[in-house]
Amino acid sequence: MVDLWSGLVQAFWLVVTFNSELVEIALRSLRVSFTALLVASLIAMPLAAILAVKRFRWRRVVIAVLNALMGLPPVVVGLVVYVLLSRSGPLGVLGLLFTPTAMVIAQVIIIVPLIASIAHQSLRDLWQEYHDLLISMNVTQMQKVTTLLWDARRALLTAALAGFGRAIGEVGAIMIVGGNIDHATRVLTTAIALETGKGDFALALALGFVLIALAISVSLAIHWLSRTEREGSW
Amino acid sequence: MSALFPVVLDSAETARRGQVLAGPVNLTLDGQGICVVLGPNGAGKTSLLRLMHGAARLTAGSIRWSCPTPQARRAQAFVFQRPVMLRRTVLENLAYPLRIRGVRRREAMQRAADWAGRVGLGGMLDRQAPVLSGGEQQKLALARALIAEPALLFLDEPCASLDGRAMREIEEILLAARAAGTSLILSTHDMGQARRLADEVVFMLHGKVHEAGPAHDFFNQTATPEARAFLHGDIVE
Numbered sequence A: 001m002v003d004l005w006s007g008l009v010q011a012f013w014l015v016v017t018f019n020s021e022l023v024e025i026a027l028r029s030l031r032v033s034f035t036a037l038l039v040a041s042l043i044a045m046p047l048a049a050i051l052a053v054k055r056f057r058w059r060r061v062v063i064a065v066l067n068a069l070m071g072l073p074p075v076v077v078g079l080v081v082y083v084l085l086s087r088s089g090p091l092g093v094l095g096l097l098f099t100p101t102a103m104v105i106a107q108v109i110i111i112v113p114l115i116a117s118i119a120h121q122s123l124r125d126l127w128q129e130y131h132d133l134l135i136s137m138n139v140t141q142m143q144k145v146t147t148l149l150w151d152a153r154r155a156l157l158t159a160a161l162a163g164f165g166r167a168i169g170e171v172g173a174i175m176i177v178g179g180n181i182d183h184a185t186r187v188l189t190t191a192i193a194l195e196t197g198k199g200d201f202a203l204a205l206a207l208g209f210v211l212i213a214l215a216i217s218v219s220l221a222i223h224w225l226s227r228t229e230r231e232g233s234w
Numbered sequence B: 001m002s003a004l005f006p007v008v009l010d011s012a013e014t015a016r017r018g019q020v021l022a023g024p025v026n027l028t029l030d031g032q033g034i035c036v037v038l039g040p041n042g043a044g045k046t047s048l049l050r051l052m053h054g055a056a057r058l059t060a061g062s063i064r065w066s067c068p069t070p071q072a073r074r075a076q077a078f079v080f081q082r083p084v085m086l087r088r089t090v091l092e093n094l095a096y097p098l099r100i101r102g103v104r105r106r107e108a109m110q111r112a113a114d115w116a117g118r119v120g121l122g123g124m125l126d127r128q129a130p131v132l133s134g135g136e137q138q139k140l141a142l143a144r145a146l147i148a149e150p151a152l153l154f155l156d157e158p159c160a161s162l163d164g165r166a167m168r169e170i171e172e173i174l175l176a177a178r179a180a181g182t183s184l185i186l187s188t189h190d191m192g193q194a195r196r197l198a199d200e201v202v203f204m205l206h207g208k209v210h211e212a213g214p215a216h217d218f219f220n221q222t223a224t225p226e227a228r229a230f231l232h233g234d235i236v237e
Ligand SMILES: Nc1ncnc2c1ncn2[C@@H]1O[C@H](COP(=O)(O)OP(=O)(O)OP(=O)(O)O)[C@@H](O)[C@H]1O
Pocket: B016, B020, B021, B022, B039, B040, B041, B042, B043, B044, B045, B046, B047, B048, B081
């Protein structure tokens, strides 16, 4: 109880005084997760749309695999990425291990299945609604995809938010591939793990509150943006 | 005018999971004016229209247009019994067929606004299409089908949820389209509408074409007792 309280107090002071270390870590968290979100969305959303409109032989298998990969253990992803990027690994020459880029790669792998699965569900429903009309209008595959993505953009935002939440709260994979190096790859979650390990619960809690506050404000900001865009539509 | 016609259906049939929805149909249409497809519920009117348009799979027989089928498909539009609304504004719905054909945004929007006015939706350009009333959606669907100037327009019960005035407006638009050289194939339950619009009649029963011919003949000297019963508003078995 005392820990929780002093954590709150410390978090408050860290935030209001713009503690430089905290700001640096928080900004790095945001940057890594937003980059991962951007890359993952660029992969997952078109993939989800193609899965919705195209009938090919392995479609069901791909969907099943995507759904299964949603529950992928991040530690395993971290391990695989680590092996690939390590100096003796196939991508070792790139020298990416223990850099923010490696963390982005791991997060992308973790959230692509999540975003694609959620997006696919809403795109599939929308496609059922649009199917007859778009077929009748002879639109190209590409036009089907862009039409669906545009008209389902609200639901896609929700999918993206889920991905962002998973990315920014993730610790296992980025700890392995990032190494939690001070001033280089330390982010909120890995810092929390470190401080907890050191027994500095107050600081760990402070970081935790900042993390939660960040996640909530990003979510609110995006929802607010999407509401103003569609003002008075439904 | 339209290089699509005549179209010849030769034992054409559409089935789904082994159950025949319509067919086998033998029919030749020359696309002069308005062809009205009549018949009781479940007779296969929707299925026949979809089959001809290519929206339902041809499972037996053949359909031959006077030009290659892909070209014929591109020259057609379809207004569904249950209108499909894109989750966009009225204006964007109308502009959509033009935009996918590569018309520039400005011009597409201008023509969309023009068509919205013609079907009486001029006051609600920025409203989201899915919140329109049933009748307004039907008008929007009609305008969206006509905006790309198809050579042939299919309409599946275009006036099913319209009041008398809206129906008259729609019929005027359809007659104007016919005057401009568009061929129309429409299904309806409304005998009054059939009499007002039809140049040709196709009477369907149990998935097959029961009787087909010029509207004048059909309404004045019906050949079969079933069609006569239908015209008198009796229940057709
Ligand atoms: N997708 C489908 N799967 C199974 N059966 C279908 C399907 N579509 C239509 N049917 C059946 O095929 C028959 C013909 O249907 P269709 O919709 O063509 O009739 P209709 O003449 O248009 O009727 P209505 O006047 O009620 O619109 C009906 O018995 C219907 O239940």
